Amino acid sequence: MKFLLSALVLSAASSFAHAAGEAITVYQDPNCGCCTGWVEHMVDAGFDVTAIKTTDMATVKQKLGVPVELASCHTGVVEGTGQIIEGHVPANVVDKMLATPSVKGVSAPGMPLNAPGMGKLDGNLVTVDFTGKPFSRD
Numbered sequence: 001m002k003f004l005l006s007a008l009v010l011s012a013a014s015s016f017a018h019a020a021g022e023a024i025t026v027y028q029d030p031n032c033g034c035c036t037g038w039v040e041h042m043v044d045a046g047f048d049v050t051a052i053k054t055t056d057m058a059t060v061k062q063k064l065g066v067p068v069e070l071a072s073c074h075t076g077v078v079e080g081t082g083q084i085i086e087g088h089v090p091a092n093v094v095d096k097m098l099a100t101p102s103v104k105g106v107s108a109p110g111m112p113l114n115a116p117g118m119g120k121l122d123g124n125l126v127t128v129d130f131t132g133k134p135f136s137r138d
Helices: 001-020 033-044 059-064 093-099
Strands: 023-028 047-053 074-078 084-087 107-108 125-129 134-137
Touching: 001 125, 023 033, 033 047, 033 074, 059 074, 059 134, 093 107, 093 134
Parallel strands: 023 047, 084 107
Antiparallel strands: 023 074, 074 084, 107 125, 125 134
16 A cells, blocks of 8 residues: 555656646737746746747637637647646646646636736635636635
C-alpha cells in the first residue's frame, strides 16, 4: 500500500513539474497592459511564453473555440496539448489543467481584479472550464 501511495504522489508531482516549462502562445491586443502582466506571471512560474499582438482577438477566440460567455482580454494555447487558457488564469490553475487532459480549456471570465496581471489573488478568484463548471478557486 505504501508503494502505491508513493507512486501516486510521485506521479502527481512529476506532472506538475512537467507543466512548468510548457510552451504557451498567448494572443493579446497590443494596447492591453494587463495582458503583459499575466505573461510576466506565467514566465515567473516557469512557462515559456510567446506573445503575439493582434487587433483581431474575436477571430482568434472563434478559431480556438473559446465560449463567448467565458471571454476575457487574451487567449493562450498550450503548444504541447492544444489546451486553451482564457484570460487571467493563475499559473497553478494552468498546472492543474495540464494534469487533466480531458479539460479543453479554462477561463477567468471578464477581467477580474483579483487575478494575475490585474491584482493580487485573494482566495476568491473562480476559474471555470469551457463547459462553465467551476474548476478552481484561488
